[in-house]
């Protein structure tokens with residue numbers, strides 16, 4: 001353990017109500033929307049082969065041309081209520097919404113720059129419309145904010161000269177002003193999702209960022225900030241120089257999911273995921289592998305089974321409408337969630353040995369276990385290995401509680417659930433009502449002496 005002034009200020013999970021609620025969300029929606037949705041991944045008939053929201057960094061479109069897109073931003077089909085309904089239909093419990101992406105264009109009328117929605121034909125406050133619409137749907141809002149700001153003249157990638165440092169001091173003030181502005185304008189938001197914090201210029205601001213994080217938490221008690229916001233004084237990010245998680249949850253699972261429970265080190269975490277392989281902003285041409293509803297349901301169950309939240313990204317078009325492929329996925333996921341949401345919301349890592357057929361989740365604060373089944377083996381027997389001293393009192397299908405199973409005990413803490421042959425087109429959930437064995441070890445088998 002080394003002494004750190006600006007490392008993590010907490011070891012272990014937060015236990016307050018705001019974080020308990022965040023921990024139980026299970027499924028969230030990400031929305032990436034901004035000027036990049038206008039070109040939609042192409043310019044003058046040429047395709048940009050990176051992520052659409054990074055098109056400004058491509059030499060296929062002059063920077064000044066991109067930067068002037070605010071004068072063409074007039075999303076006549078934008079309807080935050082419709083977005084919120086889609087999220088509700090999907091079963092999302094929270095939304096993470098881009099207030100400002102790397103291009104620096106603000107979707108709220110910030111007082112600290114002209115590069116905002118106010119100086120566009122649209123004029124109105126989009127962040128406010130989204131916050132209000134999602135609040136009304138009972139879906140919590142987290143605001144995405146990119147520290148890196150390609151539009152701001154004082155942004156620097158590194159601080160090499162005195163002039164760089166003078167400019168960056170102005171940039172730090174600007175960044176703080178915008179963050180305090182967001183938390184003041186939109187007091188109901190539950191957290192901030194930071195991005196664009198990897199460059200040396202920001203990584204060198206351990207003290208400033210630490211102070212700013214403390215100020216934001218004081219302004220909004222309960223505010224949830226992930227591990228990506230700030231580095232410690234040794235430049236360590238996500239985990240400080242003592243290996244302790246920065247912020248309230250691990251924010252490193254971007255387009256990837258932990259392989260096993262050990263990889264999450266007992267922390268809270270979220271996984272943010274694109275539908276195509278790597279497109280956050282709207283890209284008219286979705287190439288490569290486009291994830292299906294079943295794949296996304298499996299990713300949701302997988303994340304929840306390891307104590308995380310799964311946050312699925314939507315990239316609305318330049319006119320503000322959501323593309324049909326995303327509406328279809330939201331509906332498919334939502335139809336499944338309507339039947340099986342009990343296995344996802346307010347659930348956590350069950351502590352059962354992972355099996356090939358799928359994932360265990362556990363209802364927080366109870367002994368209720370859910371088996372989210374994706375792969376029924378040819379034997380139609382689902383193997384269960386319980387933690388020691390566990391009794392399975394009842395087992396039944398969540399979707400039809402009349403379908404009851406009697407677990408066959410096959411050895412110490414091991415059981416088979418025998419399924420009737422079923423054609424299986426969708427994942428399904430089996431509920432295990434369990435109890436801790438008062439005495440003995442909960443199984444009739446003694447371990448073989450070897």
Ligand SMILES: COc1ccc([C@@H]2N[C@@H](C)[C@@H](O)[C@H]2O)cc1
Pocket residue numbers: 032051053054195196254272280
């Ligand atoms: C240099 O690699 C990246 C990859 C993705 C990002 C941004 N994070 C995602 C949440 C999107 O906002 C993407 O643009 C930034 C830098």
